[in-house]
Amino acid sequence: MNRIHRGSCHCGAVRYEAELDLAAGTGRCNCSICRKLRFWGAMAKPATFRLLSGEDALADYQFATHSAHNLFCRHCGVHAFHRGYVEAVGGAYVSINVACLDDVSDEEWAAAPVGYADGRADNWRETPAVSSYL
Secondary structure (H helix, E strand, O other): OOEEEEEEOOOOOOEEEEEEOHHHOEEEEOOHHHHHHOOOEEEEOHHHEEEEEOHHHEEEEOOOOOOEEEEEEOOOOOOOEEEEEEHHHOEEEEEEEHHHEOOOOHHHHHHOOEEEEEHHHOEOOOOOOOOOOO
């Protein structure tokens, strides 16, 4: 069930809300940035995401194809969400860092299904051969 969730970075400079259905699935990816960050995402359409504060606190890191804006708070370093455009995942997206949601209980996190993407090989719809480390 879709619900508006609120999230933030560690220091609170960046705050947002997004309409998400955690029961519909979350994801972990083995691409180089997600793997190093241990990023745990839930996809949102840009129209269902609203940055409440902290646009001026965001720094942007891009690499390779420049298809993703790996945004992070310049004060505390937390990646609360990323924005991008990848045709294979449906075009424009906002990937919400599930661990940065402020209104989710431990039980809700534990119940959220996790899918795995082979981003390292640009096979976004495929599970990598090994995913246990993600």
